[in-house]
Amino acid sequence: MTTTTAPVPFGALLRQWRSHRRVSQLELSSKAEVSTRHLSFVETGRSQPSREMVLRMCVHLDVPLRERNRLLLAAGFAPVYPENDLASPQMEPARIAVREVLEAHLPYPAVAVDRTWNIVDANAAVVVLTQVVSPALLAQQPLNALRLTLHPDGVAPHITNLGQWRAAVLAALLRSAHARADTEMLALHDELLAYPGDESDSDQAVTDPGAIYVPLKLRVGDTDLSFLAIIATFGTALDITLSELAIESFFPADTVTSDYLRRFDQQDDGTQPAL
Structure with a gap:
């Protein structure tokens, strides 16, 4: 019998990174130029973020590129950042x-x-x-x-x-x-x-x-x-x-x-x- 790990929803990933960086919803919403209400809805899964919103929040939360791709995938978007072998x-x-x-x-x-x-x-x-x-x-x-x-x-x-x-x-x-x-x-x-x-x-x-x-x-x-x-x-x-x-x-x-x-x-x- 095999088990699979359910993908983590975008809202939960975003909340994890916001908490990890000790940034409040109010601070992030101000920096990312979105309403606190919309950000709250995104974190609870009631609203879907745009691709641009995901990228803006990643920048302001200083999320590593590898994890930015994970956040994009969780939000339903294709990864933006390539991962090429150094020998390529x-x-x-x-x-x-x-x-x-x-x-x-x-x-x-x-x-x-x-x-x-x-x-x-x-x-x-x-x-x-x-x-x-x-x-x-x-x-x-x-x-x-x-x-x-x-x-x-x-x-x-x-x-x-x-x-x-x-x-x-x-x-x-x-x-x-x-x-x-x-x-x-x-x-x-x-x-x-x-x-x-x-x-x-x-x-x-x-x-x-x-x-x-x-x-x-x-x-x-x-x-x-x-x-x-x-x-x-x-x-x-x-x-x-x-x-x-x-x-x-x-x-x-x-x-x-x-x-x-x-x-x-x-x-x-x-x-x-x-x-």
């Missing part, structure tokens, strides 16, 4: 842009990820980080950047401020998951949270008045490396894949790390395990 011909300009950003960042590591942090591209310098990861974990597909970082067979045992870094990563992931109301991201957060981790310095960035960011401190052999991470996204994406793509770039936070990366780049003969 339509995505060639974006794909080239991502590759150029990654290559331009050498000899420093940079990686492109989707919304759940699965790696879609990376530059050669990422090997500096992944060289300490177990082959078994590297063989798992899709490769997940956060899983590689925090898994006990991954980078985690080599991170000298693991508690601090882990707390910062999990907090950022949880904020993003809540902002998107994304169950897959929440599931990833719960998985990572269950990994063992050193909590001894997890609040160091909060208690240290001189801290301006949380570094990734990594010991490779007898060398202590320190990185500053920056995440960039496409600001005007209309494709779902592109809107969920992010590039995380790691910059050296001290001269020791900078010198190590430059030496590594000059000595790398391509025998290091690649992603």
Whole structure:
């Protein structure tokens, strides 16, 4: 016997997003230029919204593109936002842009990820980080950047401020998951949270008045490396894949790390395990 999940009515989805964003009917009706009475009727299913009204409310509620399509379908309209594979011909300009950003960042590591942090591209310098990861974990597909970082067979045992870094990563992931109301991201957060981790310095960035960011401190052999991470996204994406793509770039936070990366780049003969 099979069971099917009944589709959620548009009004219920809209109410969920309005509540999630803590926006009143009065505020939304004013911003979306509809009467409060009509908005109330739409949420209870007594009235049907126009396509333009759905899109306006999605904009004002800052609904992710993926969920905007779901709202449109629930209201009886065709999806507006495409979801192309990054390898498709339509995505060639974006794909080239991502590759150029990654290559331009050498000899420093940079990686492109989707919304759940699965790696879609990376530059050669990422090997500096992944060289300490177990082959078994590297063989798992899709490769997940956060899983590689925090898994006990991954980078985690080599991170000298693991508690601090882990707390910062999990907090950022949880904020993003809540902002998107994304169950897959929440599931990833719960998985990572269950990994063992050193909590001894997890609040160091909060208690240290001189801290301006949380570094990734990594010991490779007898060398202590320190990185500053920056995440960039496409600001005007209309494709779902592109809107969920992010590039995380790691910059050296001290001269020791900078010198190590430059030496590594000059000595790398391509025998290091690649992603």
